[in-house]
Amino acid sequence: GEDVEQSLFLSVREGDSSVINCTYTDSSSTYLYWYKQEPGAGLQLLTYIFSNMDMKQDQRLTVLLNKKDKHLSLRIADTQTGDSAIYFCAESSDSNYQLIWGAGTKLIIKP
Amino acid sequence: DVKVTQSSRYLVKRTGEKVFLECVQDMDHENMFWYRQDPGLGLRLIYFSYDVKMKEKGDIPEGYSVSREKKERFSLILESASTNQTSMYLCASSPIQGSWPPRSSEQYFGPGTRLTVT
Numbered sequence: 758g759e760d761v762e763q764s765l766f767l768s769v770r771e772g773d774s775s776v777i778n779c780t781y782t783d784s785s786s787t788y789l790y791w792y793k794q795e796p797g798a799g800l801q802l803l804t805y806i807f808s809n810m811d812m813k814q815d816q817r818l819t820v821l822l823n824k825k826d827k828h829l830s831l832r833i834a835d836t837q838t839g840d841s842a843i844y845f846c847a848e849s850s851d852s853n854y855q856l857i858w859g860a861g862t863k864l865i866i867k868p
Numbered sequence: 869d870v871k872v873t874q875s876s877r878y879l880v881k882r883t884g885e886k887v888f889l890e891c892v893q894d895m896d897h898e899n900m901f902w903y904r905q906d907p908g909l910g911l912r913l914i915y916f917s918y919d920v921k922m923k924e925k926g927d928i929p930e931g932y933s934v935s936r937e938k939k940e941r942f943s944l945i946l947e948s949a950s951t952n953q954t955s956m957y958l959c960a961s962s963p964i965q966g967s968w969p970p971r972s973s974e975q976y977f978g979p980g981t982r983l984t985v986t
Binding site: 765788790792797798799800801802805845849855856858859860861 | 872901909910911913916926958974975978979980
């Protein structure tokens with residue numbers, strides 16, 4: 758079945774850029790999403806990209822999509838302590854109601 | 869703003885008790901979902917519903933049931949709680965995009981219920 762994979766942890770220094778990576782297997786993916794979960798909270802939609810795009814930028818966030826390699830990344834510029842969270846990648850396709858979720862990447866900020 | 873609320877943030881129950889978790893959304897979304905979240909396992913789908921009184925099993929439905937009597941409310945029921953059901957439970961809703969087959973779009977989450985079964 759479809760699968761979405763992410764590394765479980767990423768550690769960066771405050772002020773550096775963070776790059777969180779995700780790979781997926783479903784070639785019929787239409788939308789790919791990034792969600793953020795702060796400690797003790799639910800998930801919040803950060804951004805999404807349609808599968809016919811290769812880049813989307815929104816302030817400090819840049820999403821890159823390589824459809825050939827089925828690789829999605831989220832770049833956070835000038836990482837701040839408030840960016841500490843778990844980041845989930847998810848994809849949807851035309852074939853079902855569900856989103857397919859990655860396991861989440863915990864972003865750790867070092868001072 | 870879409871608002872999804874869950875009945876409790878924290879809940880402690882004893883083994884064997886029947887547990888009800890309620891979720892309400894105020895945006896007239898067709899789809900609603902129940903997930904559990906455990907460290908290192910991400911989100912696992914328990915059940916989802918695409919319409920009133922309609923439900924579909926997700927990846928881990930065993931030990932759970934659901935009820936959707938009204939469009940805005942989706943309840944998760946643990947018939948006889950066990951210690952391995954200690955977890956964070958997340959409810960989400962989403963509108964349908966397109967006509968048929970209906971495709972899910974972005975999901976909006978509640979704050980979660982941390983359930984401990986002792």
